[in-house]
Amino acid sequence: MGAPQPGAFLRRLFDAALEAADPARAVPRFLPAQPPKGSGGRIVVVGAGKAAGAMARAVEDHWGHLPESELTGLVVTRYGHAVACQRIEVIEAAHPVPDQAGLDAARRILKMVQGLGPDDLVLCLISGGGSALLSLPAEGITLEEKQAVNKALLRSGAAIDEMNCLRKHLSAIKGGRLAAAAAPARVVSLLISDVPGDDPAVIASGPTVPDPTSFADALAILDKYGIDAPASVRAHLEAGAEETPKPGDPRLAGCETHLIARPQDSLEAAAALARQEGVTPVILGDSIEGEAREVAQVMAGIARQVARFGQPAASPCVLLSGGETTVTLRGQGRGGRNAEFLLALTVALESAPGQGAPGIYALACDTDGIDGSEDNAGAITGPGCLARAAAGGLDAKAMLADNDGYSFFSALNDLVVTGPTLTNVNDFRAILVTPEAAER
Structure with missing residues (x-):
């Protein structure tokens, strides 16, 4: 599974999650x-x-x-x-x-x-x-x-x-x-x-x-x-x-x-679609909490475990999770919790500028279509993100310290913008580990 397929795949998973929480579908049954x-x-x-x-x-x-x-x-x-x-x-x-x-x-x-x-x-x-x-x-x-x-x-x-x-x-x-x-x-x-x-x-x-x-x-x-x-x-x-x-x-x-x-319903809908497309889904949890950047560190570790050892599943594998992380504001930047999570994940996966994280892609979005108070649902990242940022004069670590995930992904044109989705089952995160990651 090579580019640009991974990004499109992650967006399809997000769309499936939204569809599962559509009020037009959910309300009549109850x-x-x-x-x-x-x-x-x-x-x-x-x-x-x-x-x-x-x-x-x-x-x-x-x-x-x-x-x-x-x-x-x-x-x-x-x-x-x-x-x-x-x-x-x-x-x-x-x-x-x-x-x-x-x-x-x-x-x-x-x-x-x-x-x-x-x-x-x-x-x-x-x-x-x-x-x-x-x-x-x-x-x-x-x-x-x-x-x-x-x-x-x-x-x-x-x-x-x-x-x-x-x-x-x-x-x-x-x-x-x-x-x-x-x-x-x-x-x-x-x-x-x-x-x-x-x-x-x-x-x-x-x-x-x-x-x-x-x-x-x-x-x-x-x-x-x-x-x-x-x-x-x-x-x-x-x-x-x-x-x-x-x-x-x-x-x-x-x-x-x-x-x-419920968030779990949306995760299961995304998991079902992943299976249909030949990717093994692993649902890590529907109620994950904690500081966004700390949760990102844990998720990066799990993604590396998939890439190196095929655990808890062999690639191609997508790690799915929901819940609501928090952000303790220390800086003056723009960015909701999903942008913060994704920027921290990118920094953790790409340990040195330009090194990249071959074969690992991720999307983090709020299912209401609004990440915090901004106009995006979240963002998407992939291999070489920090190298592209550095080429554009962006300091990822400094922007993370300033809680400025929105500006980071906006400059890279990697924001996910859906507009109001008219539902809300909290955050949706998907980390795709492809065979390319296992081969490095």
Whole structure:
């Protein structure tokens, strides 16, 4: 398998991963029974996340025949991720730092589910990004104060479950509060997972599921990362009033939760395609976490093991993984976690400028199409990458130290740009080891 086939192969794997998480495919299989005819029951569709617009469209495609009096709704998604719907309103807001549009939408959603009866159905469409998009600060906390905490969390290197624990305890709608407000209506949540472990309580900070974490946990996270939170935020956490609904809360007794797309599903779809094309897939894990550059060092070691010893599989082999790495910002460069991972992997594989890593290619992308806050999904790398960079006056190690992976791969024209994919099952990484690597 020689160039340019490896790059095209890796892109096909990424496309297969995206297709497996397409809301148009995933939503219909999990739609619940509609309220019985004559019951007077209504369907209220609410939701938040980068896939919320596409999920709402999938609902309309199957339930659009219902009278307007029986089907209404509102979902909020990231700017640029909206999908035109006829019956369900789709609002765009900011991510990853919340804004006023998201706050206004969250307030409207909370109001929509209040006052419903046991014959009504709340269909909640949740996907990654929903935590920032569904932002309704707890009483006594301003949007600006919550924005400050959110920015500090993003810089801190905190894991997604830690971020969302803190977000839940600064919110009036997350951590099960949305479902509690909808009681006694039936609440059915359809979730597209973007978190390691697929925990519904972590996905978008779990607005419709019980929250096992506490105010004390949130305070500990604040202190662990040395986040200088506004006084009102710390006071709110220390007071610990009105805890989030816990497992066994009767207000959540009528709730159903369904995971309709997971990172593992996308990895398995990519693996199936790899087998069809004669390449042995090895799934390393769907929930890999840690500093992006440190994960890259480990992945480089595994790729070398394949090349040198044919373990855990002989070449041609593709190492597949998902999850969510983190980046502790130390520099001033541009780059999301996938660009950071890939630049660190390139440096690790090509130990000296110009030496190259024959036969090893890699792609790392975010399945939502946006790597961090940039306009790319991720990037792709291959043999001789550092030599090309050096010829263009780029210092890979210096750019890695400056967290500038985006600029590095942009200069080489190696960014992967998809635009919003309208889904989100977290990061997708594929490292292809060809027979050429084994022969060196």
